[in-house]
Amino acid sequence: MGRFTREELQEALAHYDSVVATCVESGDWNAFADLFTEDVVYTEHAYGVFTGREAVRAWIGQVMAPFPMMRFPQDWIAYDEENGAIVLGVRNVLPHPTEPGVEFGFANWTRLVYAGDGLFSSEEDCYNPARDAPAAIGAWLEAGGKPATEIVTHDDREV
Known part of the structure; x- marks a missing residue:
């Protein structure tokens, strides 16, 4: 038997989702970093x-600054009670600037490892934004989308 029950993992994910929604609404991603243990390992393949x-706080604030309106709806969720993990099928979605209901986005798989007390010790985002994001963001820009700040690409990062 794992350290956490499915119910505990579901509650932790509900809290995670609530914090992410608040960050999307406010554009301030500090609370996102607070979802993690002080020694979190966050793997972002790009x-x-x-x-x-x-380190997560510094990165997430910079990478999300151009896209405060980006949402992350989940298509599916798998709970791994044995390992205290949650795996999600997520879409990174930008809304059409003038046509409600039209979205631009790309797929992402996320694996979270729960540490207890509402905190996660690990997140891994599995996707290829270098391949997928330019088409979605390009179409959003062509439709009239405007980034809130300069867009930071993975080549401009400090890791």
């Missing part, structure tokens, strides 16, 4: 591996 909550 941007690198971030070790520690403050």
